[in-house]
Amino acid sequence: MTPPTGAPKTGGDCLFCRIAAGELPAHIVLADDVAVAFLDARPVFKGHVLVIPREHAETLADLPADALGPYFARVQAVSRAMEDGLGAAGSFVAMNNRISQSVPHLHTHVVPRNRKDGLRGFFWPRLKYDNDPEATSYADKIRKTLKATP
Template identity: 60%
Template sequence: MDCLFCAVVAGDVEVQRVYEDDAVLAFLDHRPLFPGHVLVIPRRHVETLTDLAAEEVGPYFRQVQRITVAVERGMDARGSFVAENNRVSQSVPHLHVHVVPRNPRDGLRGFFWPRGRYADAAEAAATAARVRDALPE
């Protein structure tokens, strides 16, 4: 397997490490949106959030939460943007959460894609039902 983030975990690619434990590694993004932009990855290779074992989700996101606090405090940020892609726009096929420090008028505008509206309440209800019906047991 040729995975950049697995190479980071192995120590074959040098990064600025922010935090690490047996399950998680957090490091500075080499192309940050703003200084202090951190990536949080599981050490074990999984491509997407849906591939992460159920028992790993809570511990992983507890560390994402801790890193978010650290980014906000460490960068004197008023808030943060926390995001994760599954497949589409996922630059490295290894689960990673972006934690980006945010401040008012920092130039980052809302979401990065066009937003729309549902035609009416019936369309919204039908869409909610489709998602609800697809929930795994």
């Protein structure tokens, strides 16, 4: 295990901030001023990595806009490394915000994937809209909110 450099700016008791600060052990795969990436302690498949912003942010909405590009560049690099370094055919990249977020620090799962690896779709029930107008109303609500966001 390699301790990361630097320390988080906030998040005192946060498990992931403590990993980023080198206070708790983890199998670090990337550590810089923007992000820290380490193996998930409970991987879906071996090589499953969590990428976290070094600065504490609980959800994607809490990450400052100017940090998005640099953060996702690290996620992209880890995804590419899955294929190049592990010989994976691809990767699954996912994030939870609050619901099912086991640690309240933004983290992106990057999971190595191969054909016929046993992972099938999403693990929750799928719903259907009652009709097209209902779907349109949901789309309208989201669209209006996006237009109102600076």
